Amino acid sequence: MEALQKIKSTAVPIPVENIDTDQIIPARFLKAISREGFGENLFRDWRYEKSGNKVDDFILNNPIYTGKILVAGKNFGCGSSREHAVWALHDYGFRVVISSFFADIFKGNSLNNGLVPITVDDATLHLIFEFIENDPNHVFEVDIASQTLKINETHTLHFDIDEYKKECILKGYDDIDYLLSIKDKIEEFEKQQELY
Amino acid sequence: MTLFDKIWDAHVVTQIKGGRQVLYIDRHFIHEVTSPQAFSGLKTRNIPLYRKEKITATADHNVPTKNQHLPITEPLSKKQVNTLLQNCKDFDIPCYGLGHEKQGIVHVIGPELGITRPGMTIVCGDSHTSTHGAFGCIAFGIGTSQVEQVMASQCLILNKPKTMRITVNGALQKGVTSKDIVLYIISKLTAAGGTGHFIEFAGDTIQNLSMEARMTICNMSIEMGARGGMIAPDQKTFDYIKGREFAPKGIDFENAVAHWKTLKSEDGAIFDTEHSFEASDISPMLTYGTNPGMGIKIEDSIPDTNNKKALDYMGFSAGESLIGKRIEHVFIGSCTNSRIEDLRQVADFVKGKSKAQHITAMIVPGSKKVEKQAKEEGLDKIFEAAGFELREPGCSACLGMNEDKIPEGEYCVSTSNRNFEGRQGPGARTILASPLTAAAVAVEGQIVDIRKFLSN
């Protein structure tokens, strides 16, 4: 996993609620055998018509909106637990997703892949959408170490992140690195475990 | 202490800051869809597979259910299945691929081979891993990164879930099965009612169920948003396991049983949440909408709640009854209801009857072993005479990743576990039900109350 400390970027807004993982990456793309390339099919059925032509009014097809931060409506990432949804967002270039609620498993999968989910209250989410609408070039700043999201000079807010996961993201470690570092403890456990 | 706490605590390797725990995993099941990226992760990082003997692999999600002796024709499915075979070869893991006598849906083969046992921690990159909880173990689905973690270390870093007990007491009406029990519970608690919890099912109704029927309940525990479901092991559990291929034998088995008998929630154990239901309140159940929580008793009409999007998709209206609705397809299969007991129940009912002319009725056994046993018992002849097609094992129309899909706009009464939009194929309309109800619907060609056929 890559290390992430600060993200300073413009943001892409999708003010839709209940975006499920089937929309983020449709089931037919689950037949791939690698983690790469899912970005191409991110929001596939919203981005492209059946013919393969781009859907002009979908936000990812609008060159005005770019950046490493995705801002989405409430209950982002619900539905199937497919991790492919997170891979698609990450592969496309997103490193932060802001919403007012995340589905549990999506949140877990994100943190395991270096995609930072930031939960804000509804009013703040609304405010962020407004900032982007007024100026698509508006830059937001996320600082993982201090757990802050800077919206502008006067608005900086604190967000929650699990202590252990925060360290992983800052250092670019994942759970495997940690688990391998406690191999002796695991072996010790196996020795005393009675198996039936 | 609850059963859940006993097993969980016995598997904690260490605590880490922030409250997370490192949980040791006893058994890891893998299949072709969620394992390839985990294997390539190990390969790229040059991490050895830690405990290969704790992995069981099978191909189920993508496999065709016809002509399994021939190569898979769909190129992407073929590639995924072949990748699994190759990875298992590279890492020296036994793999039950297509045509193997032990092949089948991952949650069907674990129990039938005696790999799933009480007191274990079991994971698989698949949400319905909860099925195994019927044996009194902690079994839950994980993401692909976690599949890789377990491959690398046999452990996961987790927050301990909350506990919930759901108690069902009393005698069931005739024609009401464990599938109806769980659909009823989900309809009461909603598709999010179990969020953050691990559920223990208890009460005499649950204890009186067979192991197969218990698996159906635990299978669908995650459809109420729970992390998993479990049932305390008892004599029925031990009898089921005894003599199975990977089960302990002789004195080892006796010792195991002595330990397994300690696996139950103590009197007075505190659960974070409790619910209880009366078995006599439960009728044959159906879903009318697009999540498993949208279920009703067959005699009830569709409620008028905020579900217009779902009803439009299904082509139903609030206030109407489902009885008499014309159905085009019946699917009997999936890890919820594809075990031998399910097939026997269906065969019992359809014996001497025929499916309605316009219906396609497909039965997909959960495993090669189930298929073989069904044939040995002559169930295949009964199905054939009734116009039902007995296929070869796999996930099939449960998720439509292979060619078994329900055409757009058509109705399927299905014994599977999810009725999401497009789950059984783009535009397909799924009504979840028990195998018994599904069999009756196939015969009548329309939705019918199974109790009509049963004398008391």
Ligand code: SF4
């Ligand atoms: S049968 Fe359906 S629910 Fe069960 S493992 Fe296969 S796809 Fe998943």
